[in-house]
Amino acid sequence: MGADPGFRYLNLENRWPGCDYASHGLSVGDDGGLRLAKTSDGYRRTGAFIAGPIVVSDRPTDWQLLRVDVSRLPSNAHVRFFTLSSDRSDGSSSSPAPMVPWDAAATVVTSVANHLPRIPLDTWQAFPLDALHGRIFGEPGCFLWVAGALQGDGAVTPLVDQVRVDFDQVGSLSLLPEIYQHDESHAAIDPLLRLFEQPLGQASDSIDGLAALCHPWSAPDDGVESWLDWLAGWLGVNLDETWSESQRRCVVALAFGAHAKRGTAESLQNYLAQYGFRTRIEEAGSGLSLWSLDDGNLLGCNTQLAPAPPDGAVLGRTAIPNGSNLSPPDRVGAPLHEDWAHCFRLGLYAAESLSEDDLARIRRLIDRERLAHMSYSLCVILPLMRVGVQARIGVDAVVAARPRVSQLDTSHSLGGCSRLRSTDT
Template sequence: MDVNQTRFHLLHGRADWGQLRLSDGTAALAELWQQPEGVDLPVVWDDTSRALRLTSRVPLFRRASGTEELVIAQRRGADRDSYGNWYWIDEAESGIRFLPSGGSPATEFWTSLRRDERCALPDDGGFAAKPAPAPEPLLLRGLAVTKAHYLVVGDVTRRGLLVFDLHSGDAPILLRWPAGVPFEPWDLAATSDGGLLVLDRTHATYWRLNDDFRLPGQPLPGETIWFQPKDGAAPAPAGRTELQPEGFPLSLESPPDLLDAVSIAPGPDGTVLVLDSHPLRPFSRLLQYQDGLLMASYSLEDAVTVADPATGPGATVTFSVVGHDVAYCAAPDGEGLANQKSLVYIAEQAGNQTLAFEMDEDAEQLIAQPLYLPMRRWQGKALVCAGGQVYYDFADRWVSLQPFMDCQYDSRAVLVTPPDFAGWIAATGLESPPAAPDKVTGAPLDSALAGCVWHRLLLDAQIPPGTAVQVRARAADDARLLSQQSWLVQPTLYLRSNGCELPYQDPWKDLETVPQRTGTWELLFQGVQGRYLQLELTLTGSGRATPALRNLRAWYPRFSYSENYLPAIYREDPVPASFIERWLANFEGFFTYIEDHIEHVDALFDPRTAPADTLQWLACWFGMVLDPLWDEQRRRFFIRYADHIFRRRGTLAGLQIALRLYLEPNVDASLFDPACWEGGVVRIVERFRTRKLSGAALGDATAESGSTDPADDAHRFTVLLPHDLDDEQLAMAGRIVDLEKPAHTEFELKRFWDLFRVEEARLGLDTRLGESSRFLPLILGESYLAGSYLPAAYPF
């Protein structure tokens, strides 16, 4: 409601826009979007831009003449660690290449041809040992980097896995499969829990290892237990049991000869995705497993509707996908990311394009996404999901897969607001809708005022050059007569120069750069009078661009300057009165915008609602200068809790708050909770709280005994910070402590390398129990209590 008591109906988000209908249909868009054929609708809801737009058609990238399709044998295996370094198997399949994150050229990381080299003795001119012959090269296939920074490579020659510790840099450890177990690694993939998936293409089997590289299996018979109870009681179970490792066969209902598993990837909720691309089948299948059981089989036959240039402009065809590799990217967690989807990316065997799908596990269908993802000169090494992005290899580089925005869109769509009033009245048993039926799906836009003059229509939209949005409207006092009214063509929308009409609101603040012709578009309703309103929106695209509608606001009733400020004589003649009404509406809109900002000026003084460009001005009220490197959320938090921060300045808690405010990526009100001041990543140790022991007490007989002067530890403290801070961050933390500490105190800044330090650590405050690979999950009847832990979280 504005200062003139004018209200508005709002369409915002997928649920509201989903109530609209196509002009030639009766079902709501939300219902049509849920159907598999919903992809053929002329409009879609774009979760990324949070807007309604015309449907884009994925172009089919035709392979250039003279080029050949990728061969499955070209697959090498590749992955990236958390520091941005890339690893992949070389062309000879006998070594590993390495591309550092700093932009340096790719180098050799390890090769099996020199795996047994030793440092040679200096030549003294005498006899020397005959050099050992060069080792035979190993055949390597499949590569992955686990969450704990272990690089794992499949060793086909020795039927095992090579494990490299990327932190220590030592020689690899060979995990060899038992002689009686068939094993030939083909593809590897790391799981989110630190484990590993191994695909054996030859034997149609996959293996799942935990974060300790242990396999599930069955105990071997005939095991000897050396130590028995002295009193002859029942023998105790063995502490370590030799197991016969077991893989999960890729069993299918179809004959085994129609299965060719070429790629493996972790799926949603701990499942496993396997890409089946048999050469005798003109399409691939995506198989989903859970603990070795086949949960679903997704066919890629006619899975995508694409725009094929070979069939003429504007023509679409269905396309069956033959996949070369697969990657699964889970939706990121965090505030403002709820609309992001978990997608499966399948690289087409032609090597020119990747297709994205959303998994509908209930219907066992893959829903193609309208994303044009071309690849340039892909050599087929691997398709890798890392850090929420999908990458492919380009020569010795790895580039992220980005949608090409020059897509082909549908040319036109006509939408109307809900018209099914007769069906709504019959369902509710009412002769006329109540005062506010807009809360009910399918209800009309109701002003609850007989003879209401509808005022303005505003759209938060992007309307690129060559596209348009036309509006028609009709209104009636009886909902059952609304469909019989004639449509009235409304004026052309224009882009407001001063932005959104709502005070201190920016509908596009989530965009770093606002595209051309993006903002709030406005029109003044002409001749639209009646209690109920129906709108018709015609979206017209250029084929290369589309309008995108984010929000719609229909304002009512009109505050007429002519009726409120002019004598009645100005309204006697309808024709001049209509002109005066529309002419004065320009001034009404201008002054209402200013008056609304004055009415809601309190929003400027609240750090939660103040515009981003006014935060520095608001901070000046406290005599503060905000760090230009801080993001908007951190600035708002600091201003909001400035009183709490200043009250604790100079105290131990104040130092904790100041450092955490600078170091932690996300800050909230827990900064002021005393329960969170101890045990965090920032530790402050006051010297008087530590007890110093002499060397004699620690076993040094040559040390002098005696106690130190307590005054030496007074007014002194040590600040322990995370060890991964760079020098610039460490220096900034030192300046913060120097600014916030009491003037008479002295401090020492140290990196937090270890959790336990002799003469410095406080038991229970600076120490904590960590994880160890020697402890295994507790299994009833098999594990020792002292050598295992309970994996279930409380409550059990």
């Protein structure tokens, strides 16, 4: 055929080059669309345009599809489009341009059924009334004309934004067995297949776009129920309404990996950080170990007795009637950790200035995310650094201003939380 596969637009930057519309009762609005020309009391009732010749090669071109974008088509207004292919630049041997299709002397085919597989050259093909997409059945030619007729009731007008012509594109015929691609079959089958390419193409584009819809960084996030909200629901993630779009997408993107660590201290700490709460989580059982009285262990400070012998009841040693714990072989040592294995402490820094509503919200978030069998305590880390008691650097060693001078009363104990006035103040 002619040129490389492609398409041509009639509206270029809100101008319609090569299109005669003003002499047929149309005008171009500020938005670049073709419309019926205005009158003193509204719009003209009829108008038309003719564009061409469209040329893409010095050899015959297979003109295939006509696509029209119409942004406004009221119920009491109509549009109709026409195409004509020719091997002569004037479209006719007897006139400087082809007769317009609404001329009574023009040859117009309104039903292609009697002219399949092709409409002869220099013959107008009329598309159905208000049809905005259709197959061009004209014989391949070097030149193409496109015409359109607009109609209204004087009060309204259609608005044609764009007209596009596709040519020499490989259609669905290439997907059929080779026997259907011979010259004899090609001419009859290809035009019919292209009638279905528009709806099938839309379905194919939707299928091709599924990957983007299921990706957290490209899924649409607009409307009451966006695709991003659907993804979050599939992953069991609750998106906060106050989060920014980038934060919402980040949470969904990390959700699948976060499920692998769900229930751990790290996961819970990251979960609260998503809502803007800086916390520190300590598992009570993580510090349990065997101990002996030496420089590193202080009796009554960091030592405790096990609730039961680690190896259960042993005859001659720990088996006491009505006072022994029987342990199966697979639970040897379990009594050492049973009291603390499923407990954790969540520390919040007082410098965060958390309100009672914030603390209540933190508890709701923890109850939603923690494992059902785990218990916890919520502690506020105050600026009360004391060596040996609260002095872990980077954890709870928070230095505050000098406290007020204490007065001995019921709330202060001498030598405990009291402070004497210095001589220089």
